[in-house]
Amino acid sequence: MRLVCTPVAANPETKVRIELRTVSKSYGRTRALDRVSCEIEPGQLVAVLGANGAGKSTLLRCLSTVIGADKGTILCDGQPLRRDRLDLRRRMLFLPDFPLVYGGYSVIRHLGMLFRVYEAETTGVEDRAVAVLRDLDLLPLANRPVATLSRGQAYKAALAGLLTLDPEVWLLDEPFASGMDPHGIQAFRDHATEAVRRGRTILYTTQILDVVERFADRVMVLHEGELRAWDTMAQLREQGRGETDPLEHIFRQLRSESV
Amino acid sequence: MTLRLPAFEKALRRRVRAEVRKSRVLRRQARRARRRWWLNPAWLAFGYGAFLIGALVTKIAPAGHEFAARMAVVCLWFLGTLATNSAALAATLGDGARNWCLQLLPLRDAEVFRIQWRQHVRSSSWWLLFYAPFAVSLVAPRITDWRLLLAGVGFLLLQALCARAIVVHLAAWGLTGRVGAFGFCFPLAIGLGFLAASRYGAGLGDLYAALNWVPVFGWLNQIFLHAVVGGSALAWLWLIPVLLLFGALPVSWRRLRDGYVLAEPVFRPTAQQGDEADGSGEPVVVEDESDVPVDSKVGEASVRSREFLRGEAWWTAGWYERMAGRLLSARQRLLAEFLLMAAPNWSAGHRRGLRRWGLVMLFVAGFGAHGAWVLMPALLFTLDLVVPFAGGNWPGLQFARAGDFETTPWALQPVGHREIEVTLRKLNLLRFLTGLPLLAGLALVAGWRCPQFTPAQAMLGLVRLSGIVLACLPLFGLLQLSSATDDSLQVRWRRLPGLLVFILMVIGFGIGAFLASTWVVVLACLAVLAVISWWLAWSQARAWSRGRFDMVKRG
Numbered sequence: 001m002r003l004v005c006t007p008v009a010a011n012p013e014t015k016v017r018i019e020l021r022t023v024s025k026s027y028g029r030t031r032a033l034d035r036v037s038c039e040i041e042p043g044q045l046v047a048v049l050g051a052n053g054a055g056k057s058t059l060l061r062c063l064s065t066v067i068g069a070d071k072g073t074i075l076c077d078g079q080p081l082r083r084d085r086l087d088l089r090r091r092m093l094f095l096p097d098f099p100l101v102y103g104g105y106s107v108i109r110h111l112g113m114l115f116r117v118y119e120a121e122t123t124g125v126e127d128r129a130v131a132v133l134r135d136l137d138l139l140p141l142a143n144r145p146v147a148t149l150s151r152g153q154a155y156k157a158a159l160a161g162l163l164t165l166d167p168e169v170w171l172l173d174e175p176f177a178s179g180m181d182p183h184g185i186q187a188f189r190d191h192a193t194e195a196v197r198r199g200r201t202i203l204y205t206t207q208i209l210d211v212v213e214r215f216a217d218r219v220m221v222l223h224e225g226e227l228r229a230w231d232t233m234a235q236l237r238e239q240g241r242g243e244t245d246p247l248e249h250i251f252r253q254l255r256s257e258s259v
Numbered sequence: 260m261t262l263r264l265p266a267f268e269k270a271l272r273r274r275v276r277a278e279v280r281k282s283r284v285l286r287r288q289a290r291r292a293r294r295r296w297w298l299n300p301a302w303l304a305f306g307y308g309a310f311l312i313g314a315l316v317t318k319i320a321p322a323g324h325e326f327a328a329r330m331a332v333v334c335l336w337f338l339g340t341l342a343t344n345s346a347a348l349a350a351t352l353g354d355g356a357r358n359w360c361l362q363l364l365p366l367r368d369a370e371v372f373r374i375q376w377r378q379h380v381r382s383s384s385w386w387l388l389f390y391a392p393f394a395v396s397l398v399a400p401r402i403t404d405w406r407l408l409l410a411g412v413g414f415l416l417l418q419a420l421c422a423r424a425i426v427v428h429l430a431a432w433g434l435t436g437r438v439g440a441f442g443f444c445f446p447l448a449i450g451l452g453f454l455a456a457s458r459y460g461a462g463l464g465d466l467y468a469a470l471n472w473v474p475v476f477g478w479l480n481q482i483f484l485h486a487v488v489g490g491s492a493l494a495w496l497w498l499i500p501v502l503l504l505f506g507a508l509p510v511s512w513r514r515l516r517d518g519y520v521l522a523e524p525v526f527r528p529t530a531q532q533g534d535e536a537d538g539s540g541e542p543v544v545v546e547d548e549s550d551v552p553v554d555s556k557v558g559e560a561s562v563r564s565r566e567f568l569r570g571e572a573w574w575t576a577g578w579y580e581r582m583a584g585r586l587l588s589a590r591q592r593l594l595a596e597f598l599l600m601a602a603p604n605w606s607a608g609h610r611r612g613l614r615r616w617g618l619v620m621l622f623v624a625g626f627g628a629h630g631a632w633v634l635m636p637a638l639l640f641t642l643d644l645v646v647p648f649a650g651g652n653w654p655g656l657q658f659a660r661a662g663d664f665e666t667t668p669w670a671l672q673p674v675g676h677r678e679i680e681v682t683l684r685k686l687n688l689l690r691f692l693t694g695l696p697l698l699a700g701l702a703l704v705a706g707w708r709c710p711q712f713t714p715a716q717a718m719l720g721l722v723r724l725s726g727i728v729l730a731c732l733p734l735f736g737l738l739q740l741s742s743a744t745d746d747s748l749q750v751r752w753r754r755l756p757g758l759l760v761f762i763l764m765v766i767g768f769g770i771g772a773f774l775a776s777t778w779v780v781v782l783a784c785l786a787v788l789a790v791i792s793w794w795l796a797w798s799q800a801r802a803w804s805r806g807r808f809d810m811v812k813r814g
Contacts, residue, residue, distance in 0.1 A: 002787070028738060029291075030291060030292055031291060053292070055687070057664075061622070061664075061811075064671070065667075066666055066670045066671065066805065066809070066810050066811060067806070067809040067810070067811060068805070068807060068808065068809060069806065073609035082805065082806065083675075083676070083803055083804050083805075084675055084676065084677070084800075084803075086673045086674075086675050089673035090673045094671060096661040096662045096664075096666075096671075097661075097662040098660060098661050099661065100659055100660040100661045100666065100667075100668050102600045102654065102670055104600065104601060105600070108561050108562055108567040109560070110565075110566055111562075111567060112566075112568050113571075113596070113597060113670075114565030115568055116568065116593050116662065117597060117672045117673065117674060118568070118673060120673075121568045123570070125564050126563050126564075126565055126568075127563075128562065129562045130559050130562050133558065133559075133562065134559075136557070138558075139555035139558040139559055140555050141558070142557075142558030142559075142561055142562060143557065143558060143561055144498055173662060174662075181273060187738050224288070224291060225291075242642020257284060
């Protein structure tokens with residue numbers, strides 16, 4: 001499936017390097033993230049894997065500053081990522097699995113508010129918006145309030161904001177379990193692939209291993225808050241020599257540790 | 260029908276424990292996932308606060324007026340219980356997330372009602388426990404006979420039950436309301452203010468009379484004390500209305516149950532800020548789908564026009580919006596729109612408030628001669644129009660479900676604490692300034708009609724009140740932003756007493772600024788108040804930027 005129209009990037013030049021240094025986060029006594037350290041180079045498509053409760057969503061929330069890490073530092077281009085660093089935060093966008101889109105807003109109005117908050121109302125933004133809306137089959141629904149859309153359509157509306165805004169870092173929680181139709185999912189994958197080529201960094205969580213095998217440069221495996229694997233797909237295949245499905249092999253190993 | 264199978268759950272729990280015990284790995288995982296029982300610091304603060312208020316009342320009341328002062332607080336406490344229970348019942352039976360879950364089950368409405376009712380009784384019963392320190396601190400001093408102490412505490416707990424019974428009666432007749440904002444802090448803080456006023460010679464008698472008029476059970480306090488302390492057998496007749504109240508409970512409960520219909524999950528856009536809310540609580544229909552063009556070309560034309568990148572029409576909306584537009588910078592206007600999630604429509608809200616205020620003025624003019632008690636509800640109402648007591652009602656700062664957690668639109672967007680706080684402060688200031696004529700009108704009418712005040716005294720009080728509100732402006736913004744985070748739950752234990760001290764200082768210096776006899780003291784109190792509120796706001800901003808608390812809902 002091909003994109004009907006490939007949008008022009010908002011800021012084709014800029015790239016962000018993310019570094020996590022012993023990031024920990026606890027909820028009461030539950031340690032959701034346990035000294036996670038890694039470096040994410042620009043232009044990487046990172047799949048975050050892990051069993052339920054492994055800390056995947058917590059990691060994305062920490063990166064988006066929705067929650068604060070108890071210990072450790074997150075660096076963005078070498079600068080500590082803090083909530084008051086709006087310049088850094090404007091370079092990323094976090095999409096939860098149920099995105100917060102105000103139901104009274106139309107799809108277009110949602111885009112407008114997003115652009116204005118991100119201060120990204122540049123020339124040509126409307127062309128990009130039209131292209132993305134067309135790719136996501138949202139043009140006929142562009143004036144509809146989000147509250148009247150189905151779950152998949154509402155997710156597409158939020159995703160349209162992300163794709164049109166095109167920040168340097170995309171953080172997506174379970175985009176493949178968002179209720180989008182196959183066409184929407186394919187459009188997202190096409191846009192993401194193209195964005196990564198331009199140097200965008202994309203982190204997404206998923207439980208669908210088949211998707212990860214074909215749609216990730218690097219894989220981050222979390223287990224009980226600890227970073228257990230941080231490798232490219234090729235490295236993982238090498239490690240799981242003889243295994244037809246290296247990711248499944250890793251999960252089987254982790255599970256055998258658990259039970 | 261019950262949704263629980265206790266025997267099954269018990270047996271299963273036992274089996275799960277046994278399985279976990281067998282495996283070292285499972286034991287480790289269970290330890291990791293174990294949630295220690297913890298006391299919500301907000302609840303603890305409430306317990307402390309209740310105890311302190313009770314103790315404080317007995318300390319600050321002038322000699323000979325201790326009893327009356329305590330009774331006044333009891334009346335306010337009763338009102339708080341009534342308001343909170345009413346709000347809790349409305350939330351439980353209303354259109355909430357829990358109801359949505361129940362909709363998926365094959366249950367009749369009556370069964371859902373029973374489940375929700377049990378849930379309400381269970382959750383609201385906890386509050387009785389937290390009232391105990393309040394009751395003890397209020398009743399215990401100067402009572403040497405333990406039986407009297409028990410009687411006092413028992414009576415207070417009985418009042419709490421009575422409040423709950425009244426809530427059921429009101430709900431049965433459709434009067435379950437959104438009165439939670441008038442919960443505990445508000446009436447108790449006002450009560451403290453009035454009690455302090457009594458120390459400086461202002462009419463406590465009037466206050467007590469007022470408080471006996473406002474709540475249903477104010478008069479009952481006196482009769483009870485006549486019965487218990489005075490030993491009057493006739494006074495024991497107070498039990499009759501109480502028995503009637505509880506006796507009629509099954510009737511009201513049945514009416515409530517029979518009239519209960521499980522609300523459908525209707526989209527309910529959040530109302531606009533405070534004075535904008537229409538108060539109906541009815542779901543708002545967003546737009547008729549048939550009116551919306553379903554055409555790619557129309558959609559494309561809408562985007563290409565770049566209309567969606569323009570802000571709201573501040574300059575043509577109304578006089579209030581024009582003033583706000585001038586006061587705010589372009590970025591702040593954008594933030595205001597982001598917080599409202601709609602076009603500003605404050606002028607209409609102001610007009611509605613004005614009409615209600617007119618009725619209040621008529622009330623004060625009509626009954627002002629009967630005592631200063633008339634002023635209390637009028638002042639409460641007018642202040643509610645002018646000062647954002649309830650924290651405003653900004654959709655951009657309200658929690659909504661985003662998957663397996665709840666967060667606010669603010670948390671997900673690159674919007675700074677400082678810029679949003681300044682925006683809120685400016686809007687709160689505008690709200691106060693535009694409401695100032697209403698307060699001045701109230702002061703004038705009170706000075707004219709109430710024999711206790713002269714117009715000059717009333718205006719002087721208004722000036723002091725204005726000073727307090729202006730000094731506390733950062734605090735209002737702080738509370739509004741705090742409601743969008745879990746900061747109150749992440750306060751460290753060792754810092755909690757310090758925070759309580761600051762809160763008490765704000766109350767104390769506020770009272771001082773209102774009552775001090777010399778202007779130097781008034782100005783000093785206002786200065787301290789301003790410094791504390793600025794410092795608290797600055798501390799919150801600092802903690803926010805360092806990620807000391809999360810922008811998700813904890814519960």
